[in-house]
């Protein structure tokens with residue numbers, strides 16, 4: 001791909017908790033049609049970085065631009081309306097509702113309450129149609145067509161993670177922040193999630209926080225490694241894999257094995 005369309009840029013982003021710099025002077029760019037994976041050991045600052053980009057946490061310093069808007073300091077709701085969607089490690093699913101109802105509720109969350117208007121019923125009817133269409137598109141994109149009426153709590157672990165992604169997609173984001181979408185999955189479930197993320201890649205700019213190294217090397221176009229709140233490498237996966245300080249700090253064994261397998 002020659003021209004990169006940058007949808008999200010963070011510059012010199014820092015978050016301090018007291019004396020601890022959980023995220024320290026970090027730059028991130030997310031491009032349409034690219035998956036940017038962020039890896040690092042526990043406590044490296046990956047979740048904090050995600051929370052800063054989504055507006056769930058205010059930054060201590062630095063700036064964030066989303067599709068040309070300076071969104072630094074914006075609320076998560078306002079950022080979501082500007083088409084940034086995120087999934088959470090901790091599930092947001094209502095277990096006693098069907099898959100369809102969960103996705104429909106997420107789609108509904110995009111509709112803003114309208115001021116009094118004598119033709120309000122007309123507007124509401126068209127909003128209802130738009131909500132249902134958004135929910136349907138999200139269900140299909142996430143590959144859950146056959147599970148619309150399944151009670152969410154009765155869906156498999158893999159399907160629940162697909163459902164979380166469908167709920168995120170129902171808000172029609174162009175930037176997607178995904179926090180460990182493969183966590184706790186078996187081999188077959190992980191493979192179908194990888195396929196889903198590859199399908200979504202074309203129309204989204206994605207940041208993927210993930211521990212599954214195999215999936216990362218399959219999916220990522222760009223790879224950032226964080227340690228103790230700082231970025232120690234950020235480049236193509238091949239370049240990062242060859243970086244001695246990355247191998248020393250984090251990837252060591254896994255990377256050596258991957259490289260070894262190729263010879």
Ligand SMILES: Nc1ncnc2c1ncn2[C@@H]1O[C@H](COP(=O)(O)OP(=O)(O)OP(=O)(O)O)[C@@H](O)[C@H]1O
Nearest residue numbers: 017020021022040041042043044045046047048049
């Ligand atoms: N609300 C908070 N208050 C104080 N310290 C926090 C808070 N949130 C995170 N931290 C600290 O910031 C550092 C980075 O945490 P963070 O959860 O971002 O790391 P992570 O890379 O996502 O780790 P993991 O892979 O375990 O999820 C850690 O030292 C953590 O204890």
